[in-house]
Amino acid sequence: MQPSKPEYYDVFEDFHGVLMYKPFTKYWDEVETFTASLDDLVIASYPKSGTTWASEIVDMIYKEGDVEKCKQDAIYNRIPYLECREENIFHGVKQLKEMKSPRIVKTHLPAQLLPESFWEKNCKIIYVCRNAKDVAVSYYYFFLMITAYPHPGSFPEFVEKFMQGQVPYGSWYDHVNSYWEKRKNSQMLFMFYEDMKEDIRKEVIKVIQFLGRKPSEELIDKIIKHTSFKEMKNNPCTNYTTVPDEMMDQRVTPFMRKGITGDWKNHFTVAMNEKFDMHYMQQMKTSTMKFRTEI
C-alpha cells in the first residue's frame, strides 16, 4: 500500500523568501557556515534541469574517463547534495566534510542562499538550466515520486504553483536570474539542457575546457557514451534506484523519465500555454537570459 501524502505547507516553508522543504532548513547554520575549499566545484541548478546528467559528465572528467571508477558508487555519494538531509542516506554537509579534495558539490540553492564561502573563494560554478515548461513537467512527475512530498494536485494546478514559486526552491524565474546576475564577477559556466540535447560533443568540450583540462577525442567519446540517456537510465549509480522506494517511489514514475526537450507539448493545453507565456514574459522582462522550448 502507498503511504499517505502529507499536506503541502506541513512540509514546505517560506525560507528567506524561497519555498524550501522543511527538513533541509532545520540545521541551516551547518549549511550557511559551510567552508568551501579553493578547488571545490559547484554544480548548481533549479531541480529537474539536467543536474544528474551534467554531474555525471563532470565526474567522468574528474575520473579521466574511467567508467569503472564512476560505477563504484551512487551519484549522490560521489557528488554530495549540499543542503540535502534525510535519514542516514543523505547528509550533504557531513558527506562533503568527510570527502577528499577536489570535491564536487551539488546544490539547488539559489545564488543568494549559496554559502558565502563559495563566493569568497571564487569557486568554479557550473549552472545547469533548462526551459521552464519542461522543468515544470519533469518536476510534476518528481513530486509524485518523492514520498515525503505532498500530492501536487492536477498538472494544471501544479503549473499554477510553479508560476507562483510555490514549489521547493521557489521561483524558477528568480533562480535562473540569481546566477545569471553573478556571471560577470565569478567563475561560472552556464549549461543549457537544450544545448546538451542538440550537440552533446560541443557541450562536453566546453566543460572539459572550463575545468582546465585537455579534451582528447578518446575522453570525449567515452563521456558521450557513458552519459547517454539510455546508459544513465540503466545504470544503478545514476538512476537513483539505490534509494529505497519508501523515499523515491520509482514504481510511480522513473527518475530517468523521458530525457527529451519539448515534452511540455504533451502536457500543456493551448490555454495553459498562453497563460504561461504571458506570465513568463512578465517575469523575465528584465532578463537577458534566453531559453529554447524546442530544438
Ligand SMILES: Nc1ncnc2c1ncn2[C@@H]1O[C@H](COP(=O)(O)O)[C@@H](OP(=O)(O)O)[C@H]1O
Ligand atoms: N543523460 C541524460 N540525457 C537526457 N536527459 C537526462 C539525462 N539524465 C537525466 N536526464 C533528465 O533530466 C531530468 C532530471 O533532471 P535533474 O537531474 O536535474 O533532476 C529528467 O528529465 P525528464 O523528467 O524530463 O525526463 C531526466 O530524465
Ligand SMILES: C[C@]12CC[C@@H]3c4ccc(OS(=O)(=O)O)cc4CC[C@H]3[C@@H]1CCC2=O
Ligand atoms: C531526501 C529525499 C530523497 C531525495 C530527493 C532529491 C533527490 C535528488 C534531487 O535532485 S534533482 O532535483 O533530481 O536534481 C533533489 C531531491 C529533493 C528532494 C529529496 C527528497 C526529500 C525527501 C527525501 O526522502
